[in-house]
Amino acid sequence: xxxxxxxxxxxxxxRGGAELLFDGVKKHQVxxxxxxxxxxxxxxxxxxxxxxxxxxxxxxxxxxSVRPGILVLxxxxxxxxxxELDYKLQDQDNVLFISTLHGG
Amino acid sequence: FPxxxxxxPARSALSAAEILxxxxxxxxxELGVRGQLRLARSSVLVVGCGGLGCPLAQYLAAAGVGRxxxxxxxxxxxxxxxRQVLHxxxxxxxxxxxxxxxxxxxxxxxxxxxxxxxxxxxxxxxxLVRQYDIVADCSDNVPTRxxxxxxxxxxxxxxxxxxxxxxxxxxxxxxxxxxPCYRCLFPEPxxxxxxxxxxxxxxxxxVTGIIGCMQALEVLKIAxxxxxxxxxxxxxxxxxxxxxxxxxxxPRKADCAVCGDNPSVTCLQDYEAFCGSSATxxxxxxxxxxxxxxxxxxxxxELLDARVPHVLLDVRPQVEAEICRLQHxxxxxxxxxxxxxxxxxxxxxxxxxxxxxxxxxxxxxxxYVVCKLGNDSQKAxxxxxxxxxxxxxxxxxxxxxxxxxxWATKIDSTFPQY
Numbered sequence: 001x002x003x004x005x006x007x008x009x010x011x012x013x014x015r016g017g018a019e020l021l022f023d024g025v026k027k028h029q030v031x032x033x034x035x036x037x038x039x040x041x042x043x044x045x046x047x048x049x050x051x052x053x054x055x056x057x058x059x060x061x062x063x064x065s066v067r068p069g070i071l072v073l074x075x076x077x078x079x080x081x082x083x084e085l086d087y088k089l090q091d092q093d094n095v096l097f098i099s100t101l102h103g104g
Numbered sequence: 105f106p107x108x109x110x111x112x113p114a115r116s117a118l119s120a121a122e123i124l125x126x127x128x129x130x131x132x133x134e135l136g137v138r139g140q141l142r143l144a145r146s147s148v149l150v151v152g153c154g155g156l157g158c159p160l161a162q163y164l165a166a167a168g169v170g171r172x173x174x175x176x177x178x179x180x181x182x183x184x185x186x187r188q189v190l191h192x193x194x195x196x197x198x199x200x201x202x203x204x205x206x207x208x209x210x211x212x213x214x215x216x217x218x219x220x221x222x223x224x225x226x227x228x229x230x231x232l233v234r235q236y237d238i239v240a241d242c243s244d245n246v247p248t249r250x251x252x253x254x255x256x257x258x259x260x261x262x263x264x265x266x267x268x269x270x271x272x273x274x275x276x277x278x279x280x281x282x283x284p285c286y287r288c289l290f291p292e293p294x295x296x297x298x299x300x301x302x303x304x305x306x307x308x309x310x311v312t313g314i315i316g317c318m319q320a321l322e323v324l325k326i327a328x329x330x331x332x333x334x335x336x337x338x339x340x341x342x343x344x345x346x347x348x349x350x351x352x353x354x355p356r357k358a359d360c361a362v363c364g365d366n367p368s369v370t371c372l373q374d375y376e377a378f379c380g381s382s383a384t385x386x387x388x389x390x391x392x393x394x395x396x397x398x399x400x401x402x403x404x405x406e407l408l409d410a411r412v413p414h415v416l417l418d419v420r421p422q423v424e425a426e427i428c429r430l431q432h433x434x435x436x437x438x439x440x441x442x443x444x445x446x447x448x449x450x451x452x453x454x455x456x457x458x459x460x461x462x463x464x465x466x467x468x469x470x471x472y473v474v475c476k477l478g479n480d481s482q483k484a485x486x487x488x489x490x491x492x493x494x495x496x497x498x499x500x501x502x503x504x505x506x507x508x509x510x511w512a513t514k515i516d517s518t519f520p521q522y
Contacts, residue, residue: 069294080354101267
């Protein structure tokens, strides 16, 4: 499968407390480098671990996926509807990570 | 919990007094007399009479719902009043379920209120949920959220679920018209140390108010026959951005443990064991250090009075240090220690040096670490114990058990509690 050489630009919002893991920054406009295989969520999580998540990755990740209690949204839809880890990212996609809230 | 409740009677007409009272909503074609009569026959179980449950119950009572069950195991505390708007100052120390019922009765005496003074438990939850038409999850902890959801699936009741923390809120309607349940979305509970409660994270009362009102709206829409807009959707509210988002959720999962095609959960379980945490939002007391590395607030007070040379290190976040502090403490947030922030470590080193100059003997200088409740301070002691001795000299880091809140209750009653 050929992959376009154009850079991918994504916004990440780490909401519901998840942003506390990312130095309090809620919105990350990032450019993913070109690579032979297409960027999917699985690769994106690895990239986030290496580039954005400086400490305590276990609060965000578990195995190759996100930890229980974090909801992943791709363009404002539950990632379950989009193929979860296998979803192929498109240019200008919007990926949100939300840790669920339990307080009241 | 009281015995089975009799069903609410079917009504064919509104009285003249009811017509006057509900006139502003009766003229809405979407509701009308038919919707009002349905409301009057509806019963709603409110799980949690706190920041979400108060505004929810208030609007449901005002709108003329037939019966409100009010569950809460807690009593009213001063720090609740900022968001739990049914409970007044005079109610402090009283059970929240009764306090809420009393306030609601003043608002609308025609509604039946059934206060349940106790926690919702696996043993009794199903029997309780079965007696109501709609359930509102206004709870504050993970085990209760799973318990309420499973009970609603087993009893076949729609669940209007709200939550809030800091400046954010979430709302979803589960187990409604074939849509997903809470477990479809969250088959596994979050690790306990990733969960933040309102005491640690903080919450703005308006935010719980907005989410509680949204829950009341969806309950009213379901009860009156309009139908909810949030079956299969989650509402996310960001108060700081002033933004609402509607997220499309996955459908019901065929492999869900409770609402799936071959459920493994067919009766209620031990949810505290399932989640690894207790069914309250009270702060946990961690034990990370051996008792030899900890002192009580009384012991620290004696050291202070005896003018024993030492450094007191306060590791709370900046925002909390601005609320109140012990004047002689050096303030370095735990986060700065964890990040090995150079400036912060230099400040610590300087203070240790200064203090060491006041002692002539070669014994290690004690560094007492304090935080709000004595959890973060233990983490900080562990970090201090690994600092290089050649730079920091020999120090003996110890944790002050119970933190500044223990100081406030046991040593200095004028020290603020928060």
